Amino acid sequence: MIDKGTYVRIRKTIFKPEERSSNLPVETSKVPFKMWVKGYLGEDSDLFDIVTIETITGRKETGRLKEANPPYKHNYGEFVPEILELRKTILNDFYGDKNE
Amino acid sequence: MTFMVIKMSNSYEILMARRNEIMKKSVGIDYDKYEYKGIGFDYEKMMSDQGYDLDTIIEIQQANMVGKTPLVELKNITEYARKYAKEGYGARIFLKDEAANLSGSFKARRAALSVHKAKELGYKGVIAATSGNYGAAVAALAAKAGLKCIIVQECFDSKNISQPEILEKARKCEAFGAEVIQLSVGPELFYMFLKLLDDTGYFNASLYSPYGIKGIETLGHEIANDIFEKEGKFPEAVVITNAGGGNLTGTARGLKDAGAIDTHIIAASVDLHGLHMASDNDFNKKSFTTGHTGFGIPFSTFPDRSDVPRSAGRPLRYMDRYALVNQGSVFFMTEALAILEGMERGPAGNTSLAAAFSLAQEMKKDEIIVVQETEYTGAGKHLLPQISFAKKNGICIKFGNPLDEIPGENIIFPKDGSLLKHKEINIDDMRKSYLKRYKDKELNLADFQYLSDELKIGIKHIKELLK
Numbered sequence: 001m002i003d004k005g006t007y008v009r010i011r012k013t014i015f016k017p018e019e020r021s022s023n024l025p026v027e028t029s030k031v032p033f034k035m036w037v038k039g040y041l042g043e044d045s046d047l048f049d050i051v052t053i054e055t056i057t058g059r060k061e062t063g064r065l066k067e068a069n070p071p072y073k074h075n076y077g078e079f080v081p082e083i084l085e086l087r088k089t090i091l092n093d094f095y096g097d098k099n100e
Numbered sequence: 101m102t103f104m105v106i107k108m109s110n111s112y113e114i115l116m117a118r119r120n121e122i123m124k125k126s127v128g129i130d131y132d133k134y135e136y137k138g139i140g141f142d143y144e145k146m147m148s149d150q151g152y153d154l155d156t157i158i159e160i161q162q163a164n165m166v167g168k169t170p171l172v173e174l175k176n177i178t179e180y181a182r183k184y185a186k187e188g189y190g191a192r193i194f195l196k197d198e199a200a201n202l203s204g205s206f207k208a209r210r211a212a213l214s215v216h217k218a219k220e221l222g223y224k225g226v227i228a229a230t231s232g233n234y235g236a237a238v239a240a241l242a243a244k245a246g247l248k249c250i251i252v253q254e255c256f257d258s259k260n261i262s263q264p265e266i267l268e269k270a271r272k273c274e275a276f277g278a279e280v281i282q283l284s285v286g287p288e289l290f291y292m293f294l295k296l297l298d299d300t301g302y303f304n305a306s307l308y309s310p311y312g313i314k315g316i317e318t319l320g321h322e323i324a325n326d327i328f329e330k331e332g333k334f335p336e337a338v339v340i341t342n343a344g345g346g347n348l349t350g351t352a353r354g355l356k357d358a359g360a361i362d363t364h365i366i367a368a369s370v371d372l373h374g375l376h377m378a379s380d381n382d383f384n385k386k387s388f389t390t391g392h393t394g395f396g397i398p399f400s401t402f403p404d405r406s407d408v409p410r411s412a413g414r415p416l417r418y419m420d421r422y423a424l425v426n427q428g429s430v431f432f433m434t435e436a437l438a439i440l441e442g443m444e445r446g447p448a449g450n451t452s453l454a455a456a457f458s459l460a461q462e463m464k465k466d467e468i469i470v471v472q473e474t475e476y477t478g479a480g481k482h483l484l485p486q487i488s489f490a491k492k493n494g495i496c497i498k499f500g501n502p503l504d505e506i507p508g509e510n511i512i513f514p515k516d517g518s519l520l521k522h523k524e525i526n527i528d529d530m531r532k533s534y535l536k537r538y539k540d541k542e543l544n545l546a547d548f549q550y551l552s553d554e555l556k557i558g559i560k561h562i563k564e565l566l567k
Contacts, residue, residue, distance in 0.1 A: 014283075014292065021112070021288050028286055028380040031258035035292065036282040038274075057225065057248045057279045059300070074267040074480035077488025082497050086435045086513055089499075093517040094180050094440060 002068045006041045009070040010053055012063030037061050038070060115294055123409060126297040126304035128221050131409040139538065140550030141410050143417075147353075150310045152213060154357070157318055164241060165202040166212045167318050171326040171470075172197060176440040177433075177453075181460045184518045191336065191463035193456050194470045196323060199445055203240035203272070204233065204476025209319060210346065211237035213311035218303035219245045225302040229293045229407060231255060231266045232343075232390045232448075233475055238305045239278035249273075250302065252293050255282035257383045264489050265389050265448070268480030285383045293407060306408045313350045313412035320354020323470050324363070334360035336467040339423070339452040339459060342367035343395040345403055345413035351472055352418035364420045368455035369396035370448075371424040371523065372507045385508040387427045387490045391451040396422075397525075401533040416527070416534060416555050423455040423522040426505040428498075428513040430454045431483045432520060447483050449475030458522040487511070531555045532565050539566060 002008065015021075015033040039053030039061060051065045115122075124130060134146045152160075161167040174193045182190030198206035211228075215238065218226045225248030228238045235251035242249035251273045256262045262282070270280045281296070283289050297304055306312055320338075327335045338355060340348045352365045370392040375382040377394040386392065400419070403411040433454040434447045453471045460469050479485065491497060496510040501519050505512040514520040534555060543551070548559045555562065 015112075015288060019112075021286065021291075024286060025376050025379040025381075028378055031284070031380055033286050033288045034256070034258075034284045036256070037279070055279045056274075056277065057250055057300075059279070072267070072271050072479075074264045074271070075485065076479055076482060077264070077485035078491070080484055080487045080491070080497075082499075082513065083435065083483060083487065085499065086432060087439055089514075089516055090180075090432070090436050090439060093183065094176065 002041060002045055002047065002065065004041055004043045006068050007038065007070070008041045008053060008065055009036060009038045009067040010051060010061065010063035011036050011066045012061070035063070037063070041065070112291055115291060115298070118298070119294060120409060122294050122298050123304065126302065127306060127309055127408060128217065128303070129309065134410065136546060136550065138544055138547040138550070139541070140547060143414065143553070146410060147310050147314065147412060150217070150314070152311070152314050154317065154321065157213060157314060160216050161209060161212045161315070161318060164208070164212050164244060166208045167201070168322065169200040170197045171195070171323065174441055177436060177457065178460065180436065180440065180517055181457050182465070185461035188465055189461060189463065190465055191460040191467040191469045193460050194327065194335070194468060195453065195474065196319065196470065196472045197443070198319070198473040199449070199476045203237045205237060205449065206316065206319060206347065206473045207232070207234040207237035208241065209315040210234065210307060210312040211241045211305065211315070213315040214238065214303070214305035214309065215241040215245050215247065217311050218247060218305065221303065223301070223303035224248060225250065225300060226305040227252065227293070227296055227300065227302045228305040228307070229289060230307065232269060234307055235269055235278070236272040236276065239273040239276035242278065243276040248302070249276070249278035250281060250296060250300070251278050252281045252289060252296065253283065254285060254289050256284050258284060258380050261384055263384060263389050264480035264485040268478055285378065285380045287378055290407065304407070306406070307344055307346055308406035308408050308411040308413050310412045313346050316347060316350020317354035317357060319472060320351040320356070321358045323351070323472060324355050324358035324360040327468060327470065331468060334363050335470045336463060337364040337366055337459065337469045338472055339366045339368050339456045339469060340472050341391040341449070341451040342369050342415060342422070343390045343392065343399065344406065345399045345411070345415035347473070348415040349413045349418060365418050366455070366459065367396065367415060367419050367422040368452040368522070369393045369424055370430055370451050371426050375507050382508060384493050385495065387486050387495070387511060388430070388448050391448045393424065397530065401530050414554065416530060417553060418556070419527060422525040422527060422530065423459060424525060425451060425454040425458070425522050426502040426512065427507070428502045428505055428511045429520050431487065431511070432513050433457055434483050443474070444477055446475040446477040446481050447486060449473050454520065455522045457520055528565060531557065535562065535566050
């Protein structure tokens with residue numbers, strides 16, 4: 001169970017595929033239009049319940065509870081060997097033999 | 101107020117029908133009063149009517165740690181470019197380090213005026229629709245002004261996967277106390293944006309309002325004045341990354357206002373041809389979420405597609421040339437800027453730098469080309485995570501001729517600096533596409549005069565393009 005007042009992230013379907021705007025590329029028109037937003041949980045709930053939250057600006061939103069205490073997960077990614085190659089190319093171009 | 105799920109046929113249309121009313125209330129500008137009888141409107145009056153002269157703008161920006169950023173000569177990159185130029189060629193490349201602004205990009209210049217206006221008019225908060233640096237800028241300035249802030253991002257594809265660059269911008273907005281609303285791919289973002297404006301009564305800190313553009317005029321002024329002070333002349337060219345058109349419009353207006361009327365205004369975008377901006381499949385196949393042709397071309401050829409009735413960003417009024425570079429070349433120059441100049445900056449902000457590297461080679465040695473922005477870098481917003489993300493999405497990373505790159509399939513890094521070249525878009529083709537919607541319309545002299553201002557060409561030329 002997740003306690004009332006916990007900072008959480010919810011997801012809500014704004015438009016089902018059949019409710020979406022016309023003039024969309026086919027692949028987009030086949031999927032729902034969704035929203036994610038964070039806020040304080042209105043009452044004790046379980047993951048995947050439909051819940052109400054209060055956002056940081058004080059708005060109320062409802063949606064499916066997806067995550068409690070949502071962390072930032074973006075980072076510097078995997079090792080990319082091509083970047084070392086790039087670096088070598090630039091240094092060789094610029095310094096030529098001096099780089100040896 | 102809470103959102104209610106109503107069928108699109110109801111909610112969407114009802115809200116869209118109230119679009120102008122909501123806009124008027126949320127921007128504090130009555131756009132109708134600038135409309136001419138025919139197709140045009142009084143652009144200059146709209147720009148000058150909002151009560152911000154240059155001194156006032158400078159004062160507001162300075163009070164907010166915005167503007168007066170360093171202008172540096174990139175001596176090593178200039179020398180590098182000259183290796184591939186013929187004798188006597190290879191212009192000096194200068195760079196305006198806009199990452200030094202509050203929140204890390206030139207967007208703070210735009211946000212400063214919007215937030216100032218919102219505060220002055222008594223709004224409780226501001227809303228902006230942006231997945232880019234503008235969100236962080238509005239959030240930072242709103243924090244400083246004691247206003248609430250909501251940022252609406254296009255963020256995820258239908259598999260809930262987001263561009264790392266956009267996730268970082270969300271983090272930064274939240275760091276300044278803003279609420280971030282993240283949406284899946286699609287133009288319905290505009291519906292959500294309108295709904296939020298209507299529900300909250302907040303100010304629309306649009307990128308395309310006169311405030312959003314006038315705030316950038318100081319950047320043009322600073323470039324003109326700084327170069328003049330150092331070199332006794334205005335720069336021969338300024339390269340400006342072009343997406344929604346505001347950056348180019350504001351910078352060019354500032355340059356001209358400062359007297360640099362002969363300086364060439366060169367737009368630069370990352371070439372993402374073939375990728376559809378509303379496509380759920382294509383969303384995560386690109387490595388750049390802004391500064392690319394997917395925004396740059398449609399917003400140039402139809403500026404009023406934006407989130408206000410009349411966009412203050414009208415790049416074809418000012419653009420002399422339009423250069424395209426590929427994703428691999430921008431990453432290459434991002435690395436070059438770090439290892440040759442000691443400046444680690446965000447990749448998207450280096451679009452114009454990549455173009456300048458190639459453009460400088462066509463210019464004489466004593467000429468000056470200014471790259472007018474950089475942006476901050478960090479987790480998610482850096483060549484490492486962005487290339488790593490591309491690989492995860494099946495994009496093939498290669499070395500070769502970057503002009504062979506196929507957006508969405510591969511990223512091609514220049515095999516060496518000699519292969520880093522830009523491609524040019526014919527401005528007349530863009531003008532033709534602008535004029536498409538007037539093809540079967542009867543136009544009077546006033547309409548032609550308006551088009552002449554919009555497209556920076558004579559009426560005779562317009563008539564030829566309309567044929």
